[in-house]
Amino acid sequence: MTSLQTDTCAAENPASGNEARAPGNVVPLCAHRNDPTSGKDPTCSQMLSIAENQCVVRSNEWVNPEYKHLVLSAPDLALTVRAGQFFHLACPPSNDEVPYLRRPMSIYRVVPDNQRIEFLYKVQGVGTRGLAQLNRGDTLDALGPLGKGFDLPATAGAAHVLLLARGVGLATMAPLAQEAIAAGAHVTAVLSARSPSLVMSADYLRDAGADIVIVTDDDQTSDVVQVEHLIRRLHASRPVTFATTCGSNRLLSMLQRVAAELQIPGQIALEQHMGCAIGACYACVRPFRKSAGSDELTYRRVCWDGPVFDLQETTSW
Template identity: 35%
Template sequence: MAGRFDMTAKVVSIREVAPETFLLTLHAPEIAEYAVPGQFVMIRPRQEAGFDPLLRRPFSIHRVHAQQEHIEILFRVVGRGTRLLAKVCRGSVLCVLGPLGKGFEVRPAKIPVLVGGGLGVAPLLFLADRLKGGKGVIILGALTKGFLLRLDAFSLTGLDVLVATEDGSFGNKGLVTEVLNRLLGRLEAESRRQIIVFSCGPIPMLRAVAGLSKSYQVECQVSLEAYMACGIGLCMGCAIRAGRQGYLHVCKDGPVFPANLIDWDQI
């Protein structure tokens, strides 16, 4: 039975993989079984009883290990909730709701190009795992080499990995969008039609990825973030402007959207 599960999940491990950035592994059998790439979970970021913070926080499902019934979350400390989450101990339990939202729609006939900037790589490793054994390209970007996330894990998927760092300390110097532009620009129109872009990262980066995809007439799906209170379509806290569609809810209509559905001037 697919659906969403409100469960307690045991912390299998937590480790710092980059400055202020943690990889959290949870034993969450139902979520591991039914999640698809691009979906997210809402986690109550404390292990003890109490109501502070009251709201759960949304996190992309970074990876699933189906046999072990584990899910991984890659998160950065930005405020109170994530600071508490970084302090959870192995063996403790967390309240987790998921899997939530709509994930990436993979098109088996097309060649995937995954574009992730900074922490935007979080939902893309699960997708890359599912694409293993096929053709495809992953473009990873970060400010500097020290902030590059999960390069080893992405390389193990067998897809071609290209890297861009803004200071040139690793891979191409510059932005992921420059690498994407060169990649798409080299292809004939016919080959471009076989490409599909999946992207996650900061809004200015996604806006640029959506713009490039549009100008090269390439299908593009983006994973968006918004402030979320409920994560299940009840509070209206995550509404975004979406062209002729009016408003969309990131939690239930997304977080993955066709890029051409988004009003990029308003977001």
């Protein structure tokens, strides 16, 4: 494990691209980087660490015709990853195809007691085709943990967390269910997919203690209008205190509107192509509202300021 130990709050931005990618160099990452009131306190002790974690493949199996489930033995630092954070994976070559850049991938599950991290990924490009060829005993370089994860709000009463996800977004949301349930919240997960065979994580989430609702294109229950009615019924039965989503632009737009009307705070985990994944290259910049309801836009780096963002500040794509 090559450590990239973090520095103090004194630097607002991370190191330059070449420095950030050189193993062993200091990368200034401050735990308060998303808090505008924290300033640049050089005495800050809440420093983050990332490393090139050399992980050993335990298994890498197909779960359906499109997705594989990768299970790795990981060093201690990698096991500190939280829901919504990600790793930048050095994907191996696939036949004659060699990935030029690492691939960002959100964590699917972390089991510290078993030294295990897991990923759920769709095989669709050069990088993931390389990942698909990994076998038991192979080594994978996973840079991380990276990014800003979900931040569950404190509630005065019983918390009810809604997870709304489609496709590969299901992988990102799964560990949030574990964290929310561990914190005493009730979790309802609405899982959307093209067909029942492509619905993933249902057993994982059910075993964790979440209520599961599956909607699919095949049975004509995944239409945005029907999902909106479903969410309103869920809220009427047990008020939702925090709403989250990942994986669908249409579901984002609907959830923003419903959450604003019902005054439900929320967050979204975004997927984005990245270069360095530590904020140095600015390859993952996208527009956001300056604040909820504002028409004025600002621009943020998904890897550095996210990939989890406020639901109402996120613009559709």
